[in-house]
Amino acid sequence: MSGGVEDPVAAALALPLVQFDARPDVIDLGWGHPDPQLLPLEELRTAADEAARRWGPDLYAYGFAQGPAPLIEWLSNRLGEVDGRAPDPASIVITAGASGAFDMVITQSTRPGDVALVESPTYHIAVKLLRDHGLEVVPIRRDADGPVLDALSGTLDELHRAGRRPSLFYTIPTFHNPTGSVLPLDRRVELVRLAASRGLLIVEDDAYRELSYGEPPPPSLWSLAEPGSVVRVGSFSKTLAPGLRLGFLTGEPALTARLAQGGLLDSGGGIGHIPGLVVAVLAEGGFYARHVERLRSAYRERRDALVRGLSEALPETVELNRPEGGFFLWLTLPEDHAVSRLLEHSRANGVSFMPGNAFSLTDNLDASLRLSFSRYSPDQLAEAARRIGASYAQAAPTR
Numbered sequence: 001m002s003g004g005v006e007d008p009v010a011a012a013l014a015l016p017l018v019q020f021d022a023r024p025d026v027i028d029l030g031w032g033h034p035d036p037q038l039l040p041l042e043e044l045r046t047a048a049d050e051a052a053r054r055w056g057p058d059l060y061a062y063g064f065a066q067g068p069a070p071l072i073e074w075l076s077n078r079l080g081e082v083d084g085r086a087p088d089p090a091s092i093v094i095t096a097g098a099s100g101a102f103d104m105v106i107t108q109s110t111r112p113g114d115v116a117l118v119e120s121p122t123y124h125i126a127v128k129l130l131r132d133h134g135l136e137v138v139p140i141r142r143d144a145d146g147p148v149l150d151a152l153s154g155t156l157d158e159l160h161r162a163g164r165r166p167s168l169f170y171t172i173p174t175f176h177n178p179t180g181s182v183l184p185l186d187r188r189v190e191l192v193r194l195a196a197s198r199g200l201l202i203v204e205d206d207a208y209r210e211l212s213y214g215e216p217p218p219p220s221l222w223s224l225a226e227p228g229s230v231v232r233v234g235s236f237s238k239t240l241a242p243g244l245r246l247g248f249l250t251g252e253p254a255l256t257a258r259l260a261q262g263g264l265l266d267s268g269g270g271i272g273h274i275p276g277l278v279v280a281v282l283a284e285g286g287f288y289a290r291h292v293e294r295l296r297s298a299y300r301e302r303r304d305a306l307v308r309g310l311s312e313a314l315p316e317t318v319e320l321n322r323p324e325g326g327f328f329l330w331l332t333l334p335e336d337h338a339v340s341r342l343l344e345h346s347r348a349n350g351v352s353f354m355p356g357n358a359f360s361l362t363d364n365l366d367a368s369l370r371l372s373f374s375r376y377s378p379d380q381l382a383e384a385a386r387r388i389g390a391s392y393a394q395a396a397p398t399r
Contacts, residue, residue, distance in 0.1 A: 047282040063273025065265040067094025070280035084219025097247040101233035117169040121359035139361035146183035175208035178370035180323025192225040212325040213300040305378035313389025345391035
């Protein structure tokens with residue numbers, strides 16, 4: 001187009017299509033994304049056709065505020081199979097992924113300037129969401145298994161003496177992001193008791209529950225807690241397709257009713273009405289359960305390939321976890337090694353990852369890093385491990 005006027009069509013076409021952004025020659029283990037090759041594309045297409053045939057114009061109408069009934073009913077049964085108890089359908093709201101669910105809970109439960117407690121390290125985007133709402137984020141120390149309850153209790157005491165009461169505590173007890181750890185059952189019970197006794201709302205991020213590669217994880221905090229003290233958020237992004245933007249929360253009916261009657265859902269109807277009905281069709285006949293088993297097998301193989309490759313490429317002085325589920329490995333280097341130097345050499349060698357400080361509220365994870373094994377094949381992960389091993393040798397401090 002002449003005269004220096006930008007062509008809007010060309011400009012639109014120049015915009016990227018997907019979030020993932022990595023050079024073709026780089027194995028980027030920083031992204032916690034499912035492998036596109038594992039998405040059930042044909043099944044989703046067939047289910048979309050069936051949903052259009054079955055519901056006709058209602059598929060494209062404003063949806064019921066709480067979410068489509070066929071999906072909620074199936075989800076209630078599914079959670080009863082994979083968790084400690086099945087939620088009543090009135091306790092479920094369909095959301096735009098787990099992040100959308102968390103954002104809705106923050107909107108309902110907090111005001112700008114409130115205190116939010118967050119285990120550290122934690123999922124960095126959750127912290128971003130809290131700060132988007134103007135909240136003061138206070139870290140709670142974790143050990144290898146999860147939040148340290150004495151640290152949580154002590155922080156609550158300090159805030160009480162200062163005349164402040166936190167609005168919520170965000171935690172990821174099952175296949176934690178970034179460390180991959182699982183909070184033991186006994187500490188789960190202690191945590192929900194502590195929260196109930198102190199009037200603290202727990203927001204439980206349960207996005208990875210279905211992706212277990214050994215024994216099933218313990219029951220969710222929500223299923224163990226007294227009514228009203230825990231809101232659990234979940235997602236179909238890791239088990240079906242992130243582009244569906246489909247998730248859910250389970251809470252007490254008083255909360256779900258407030259959400260359904262709030263301006264967002266009252267104005268626009270249910271979130272994810274079309275993808276929710278497509279997933280409801282897809283889940284019929286046991287497809288979802290079979291698909292999750294396929295994912296467990298594929299991701300277990302990838303986890304093992306990366307763990308094996310790193311164990312061979314790195315010295316024993318590097319601490320390496322072997323997670324029982326989820327998408328992530330957590331490495332800790334010896335004290336005299338810097339993750340920043342390792343990352344610099346790794347990128348030069350065609351592999352990347354997330355440094356531990358990206359997940360910390362206290363900036364004390366200079367020796368830790370997160371690696372995702374979900375997006376790449378076992379062969380690519382073995383090559384990534386080889387490149388990290390070579391980079392580690394290059395980044396070693398000079399004596």
